[in-house]
Amino acid sequence: MTISGLVLIELWKRKSQLITGLLAITLGIAVIVAIQSVSVVSEQNVARNLDNLGANILVLPQAASIDDYYTSDIDAPTLPMEYVERILSSTIAGVDNMSPKLTRRVKVGNQSIVLTGILPKSEIASKPLWQSSGLLGKALTTACAPSQSTSKSHWMEDVKLQRRAIDTLYSEDCLAGSQVAKKLKLSANSRVNIMGKEFNVLKILPETGTVDDDRIFANLRDVQKLLKIENQVSAIEIMGCCNAISEGLLGQLRNILPDTRVTTIGQIVSTQIETNQLMKKITLVMLIIIFFVGGISIGNYIWANVNERKREIGILRMMGAERSTIYKMFLLKALILGVAGGVLGFILGTLAGVILGPYLAGIIVKPLYIYLLWSILLSVTISLAGSLFPTYLAAKFDPHSNLQED
Amino acid sequence: MILQGENILKQYLYKGGLINALDHVSFSIEKGDFVTVTGPSGSGKSTLLLSLFGLVRLTSGSIVFDGNRIDNISDRQLTDIRKNSIGYILQSFALIPYLTTIQNVMIPLALEKIPGKEQVKRASEILDYVGLSDRMEHLPRELSAGQQQRVAIARSIVHRPQIIMADEPTGNLDPALSLEILEFLKKINRENKITIMMVTHSPVAAAYGTMKLHLNEGKIVHT
Numbered sequence: 001m002t003i004s005g006l007v008l009i010e011l012w013k014r015k016s017q018l019i020t021g022l023l024a025i026t027l028g029i030a031v032i033v034a035i036q037s038v039s040v041v042s043e044q045n046v047a048r049n050l051d052n053l054g055a056n057i058l059v060l061p062q063a064a065s066i067d068d069y070y071t072s073d074i075d076a077p078t079l080p081m082e083y084v085e086r087i088l089s090s091t092i093a094g095v096d097n098m099s100p101k102l103t104r105r106v107k108v109g110n111q112s113i114v115l116t117g118i119l120p121k122s123e124i125a126s127k128p129l130w131q132s133s134g135l136l137g138k139a140l141t142t143a144c145a146p147s148q149s150t151s152k153s154h155w156m157e158d159v160k161l162q163r164r165a166i167d168t169l170y171s172e173d174c175l176a177g178s179q180v181a182k183k184l185k186l187s188a189n190s191r192v193n194i195m196g197k198e199f200n201v202l203k204i205l206p207e208t209g210t211v212d213d214d215r216i217f218a219n220l221r222d223v224q225k226l227l228k229i230e231n232q233v234s235a236i237e238i239m240g241c242c243n244a245i246s247e248g249l250l251g252q253l254r255n256i257l258p259d260t261r262v263t264t265i266g267q268i269v270s271t272q273i274e275t276n277q278l279m280k281k282i283t284l285v286m287l288i289i290i291f292f293v294g295g296i297s298i299g300n301y302i303w304a305n306v307n308e309r310k311r312e313i314g315i316l317r318m319m320g321a322e323r324s325t326i327y328k329m330f331l332l333k334a335l336i337l338g339v340a341g342g343v344l345g346f347i348l349g350t351l352a353g354v355i356l357g358p359y360l361a362g363i364i365v366k367p368l369y370i371y372l373l374w375s376i377l378l379s380v381t382i383s384l385a386g387s388l389f390p391t392y393l394a395a396k397f398d399p400h401s402n403l404q405e406d
Numbered sequence: 407m408i409l410q411g412e413n414i415l416k417q418y419l420y421k422g423g424l425i426n427a428l429d430h431v432s433f434s435i436e437k438g439d440f441v442t443v444t445g446p447s448g449s450g451k452s453t454l455l456l457s458l459f460g461l462v463r464l465t466s467g468s469i470v471f472d473g474n475r476i477d478n479i480s481d482r483q484l485t486d487i488r489k490n491s492i493g494y495i496l497q498s499f500a501l502i503p504y505l506t507t508i509q510n511v512m513i514p515l516a517l518e519k520i521p522g523k524e525q526v527k528r529a530s531e532i533l534d535y536v537g538l539s540d541r542m543e544h545l546p547r548e549l550s551a552g553q554q555q556r557v558a559i560a561r562s563i564v565h566r567p568q569i570i571m572a573d574e575p576t577g578n579l580d581p582a583l584s585l586e587i588l589e590f591l592k593k594i595n596r597e598n599k600i601t602i603m604m605v606t607h608s609p610v611a612a613a614y615g616t617m618k619l620h621l622n623e624g625k626i627v628h629t
Contacts, residue, residue: 001512001525006505013504315500318461320489320517322482399461 003325007332017305022341024297025382028290029345029375030352032283037353039279041365057238059083059253060261064235073103073235074114081224081231083257087238090256094241094249100233102223103215108194113180114215115194117223117233120169169219174199178206179213192216195226240264291382298337299386302330306394317399330391331384338383342376349375407470408568408601409435409458414467416450416457416624427453429624430467435617437568440595441603442615449621451605455571458603459492460484472568489517493562493600497574499554501546507557508533508542514565532560536590552583559590563600570594572604576611588614 011018064076084100102117169175174194176186181204186192190201199218207213224230240249253262306313313326350367357365416428427450435441443451456462458469460476469477476487493514494500501510511529520528533539536556546554555575562570572591576584588611595602606612620627 001509001516001522002519003516006513006516009509010504311500312502315494315502316513316517317485318488318494319514320485320492322485325517 003328004332007329007336011333011336017301018337021298021301021337022344025290025294025337025341025379026344026348028286028294028382029342029379030348032286032290032378033346033349033371033375034352034356035279035283035286036371037350037365037368038357038360038363039275039283040368041353041357041363042275042279056264057240057250057253058263059236059238059257060263061234062259062261064261073101073116075103075105076234078102078229078232078234079236079257079260081233083260084233084236086256087236087253090252092249092252092256095238095253096241097239099237100220101235101237102220102227102229102233103235104223104227104229106195106227108184108192108216111183113184114211115223115227116215116217117220117227118169118217119220120175120217169202169217171219171222172198172200173202174216174218176201176204176217177213177215178204178208180216181205194218197222197226287378290378291385294341294379294382295386297386298334298383299390301337302334302387303390303393305333306330306390309394310397313394313397314399317397323395326395326397327391330387330394334383334387334391335380338380339376341383342379343372345379346372346375407434408437408439408472409603410470411454411458412468412470414454414457414469415465416453416462417465426624428457428464431621431624431626433619433626435601435603437601438595438599439601439617440592440615441601441617441619442612443603443605443619443621444607444609444612445621445627447607450624451621452573453624454619454621455573455603455605459488459571489514490565491568493565493567493570495555495558495562495570495572495575497577499546499551499558499578501554501557501561503546506543506545507538507549510546510557511561511564514561518565528564529560532564533557536560551579552586555579555583555587556590559587559594563594563598566598567600569601569603572602574605574607576606576608581610584608584611 058073059079060073061077061079064073081100084098087095087098100119104115105112106115107113174192176184176192181187181201184192186201186204188201188203192199192201194216199216205212205217218226220233224232238253250262250264254260316325350365350371353365354367357363411431411433414428414431415426417424417426419425429450431450431454443454445451453462457464459471460479460481464477467477468475471487472491476484502513505513508526508529511532512525515525515528530539530542533542536559538553538556538560541549541553541557546557549557555578558575562572570591575591576587579587591602591604592614594600604611604615612618
């Protein structure tokens with residue numbers, strides 16, 4: 001038998017007390033794990049939804065109107081193409097894709113349409129609905145999204161290479177939105193004359209229900225030449241990581257592009273930021289409550305245990321147990337309680353998240369195993385902190401006075 | 407000589423005044439003695455016992471154990487002496503309630519960090535010696551008072567101490583069981599040459615002593 005063995009035997013023989021001692025800390029850890037499990041999955045879901053929406057940051061000239069996010073680039077003042085390079089050459093994290101574009105209203109025959117010059121691959125990458133229609137390009141997810149089904153080139157080590165925009169739409173080709181195609185009676189491989197230049201309609205874009213349905217897209221360089229607005233763009237759409245946005249991506253962009261307006265799909269992003277912040281605050285409040293309630297609960301349990309075992313401590317001290325042995329006995333017990341509380345709390349919290357997540361938040365929650373480690377660390381810290389003072393008093397007990405009670 | 411007390415004074419502060427629990431007590435105990443300490447309640451018997459090995463610090467005087475002065479050494483050194491050289495038997499048996507008989511007996515060996523197998527071997531031998539080999543897995547509450555005191559005796563000798571301090575070891579037992587326990591102590595004293603220092607109220611128990619100290623108001627009135 002060892003002192004550790006003595007602790008284990010005592011715990012095992014007094015199971016009901018053990019359960020009582022564990023209850024508060026287990027429930028506390030469970031609540032934190034449940035909240036965190038749900039909020040992390042919720043954040044991931046919003047990030048995924050933002051991906052599906054496509055670009056979520058718009059860089060416009062300072063004088064442009066942003067009354068309508070989706071049409072604010074039409075006929076807007078321009079900004080230099082060099083700004084794309086400026087973003088590319090920066091080390092700002094969270095910029096996952098950029099689509100510079102130049103947009104103007106033009107006449108085709110007697111019809112007024114919107115012509116937009118794009119860099120096709122980056123434009124396609126930022127438009128999930130285009131990707132699903134079988135157009136070029138693979139789906140691009142933000143770096144903070146949970147599943148990254150991106151092309152390998154996007155995940156190169158060099159962050160600048162990850163953002164390289166590739167121009168592959170040939171000079172004579174264009175893409176037509178579904179509504180403008182109906183209006184101009186266009187079909188795939190038909191031809192359309194825009195401002196004296198013949199374009200081959202490479203593909204009719206799927207209906208998206210957005211302003212894109214009313215646009216004809218052609219190569220940015222050709223549109224710049226056609227409109228005689230060389231090296232200028234009317235907007236740069238950016239797919240920004242949601243977390244990066246909440247952590248100051250917009251400010252960083254404004255710093256390197258001082259004479260522009262940098263805006264977001266404000267409501268969605270701000271809602272997400274508010275939700276994330278609320279969850280963080282709730283978790284912090286819970287953490288403080290758990291620390292005190294759990295610590296006091298464990299401390300109370302250990303103190304009751306110390307009082308109950310005064311005679312035992314006296315006997316052990318009389319037989320030659322050092323103060324350090326008494327410390328070891330009670331702190332080891334607290335450590336075991338901490339580990340058990342952490343593991344049980346993780347299991348209970350995860351189960352609560354998995355079971356209640358779909359009902360309360362409409363999301364499917366999967367176990368986050370890294371939280372097992374955090375649960376144990378937190379629980380052990382609380383347990384040891386709560387036990388220190390009672391253990392100190394136990395080690396200070398005078399064996400003589402405790403044995404005199406005999 | 408195994409234990410010598412010289413001019414031991416132990417004072418307590420009580421209601422603003424000093425009480426002499428031990429008043430300049432001196433004695434010498436030889437190895438293998440069976441010492442009984444008697445006296446009325448409050449005469450200082452238990453204080454003497456506790457003072458001898460640092461459970462109560464002296465006000466003045468000296469104690470020499472096995473040739474070394476121990477009244478002025480550190481707590482840690484006293485703890486080591488208690489762990490290695492002294493066995494204790496108390497009136498209430500002082501067994502740990504959630505440990506089995508053999509586990510209770512193994513405690514002094516565990517404190518000495520003796521390997522597990524050796525602990526089991528030595529505890530089994532001692533329990534056989536005190537006639538409890540068939541009760542090794544019983545909890546204290548499953549044993550009679552006499553059996554519990556025999557477990558306490560087994561625990562007090564399992565680590566082969568030089569001296570056993572017994573504080574009213576028969577105080578909770580009926581006369582028949584008391585005699586049984588006293589005979590056991592006598593057997594241990596004779597067969598193992600372990601010195602025994604026993605505090606008792608009982609004249610029957612006191613008669614077992616080869617050396618008798620009688621205390622009254624903190625003083626040894628006769629030996």
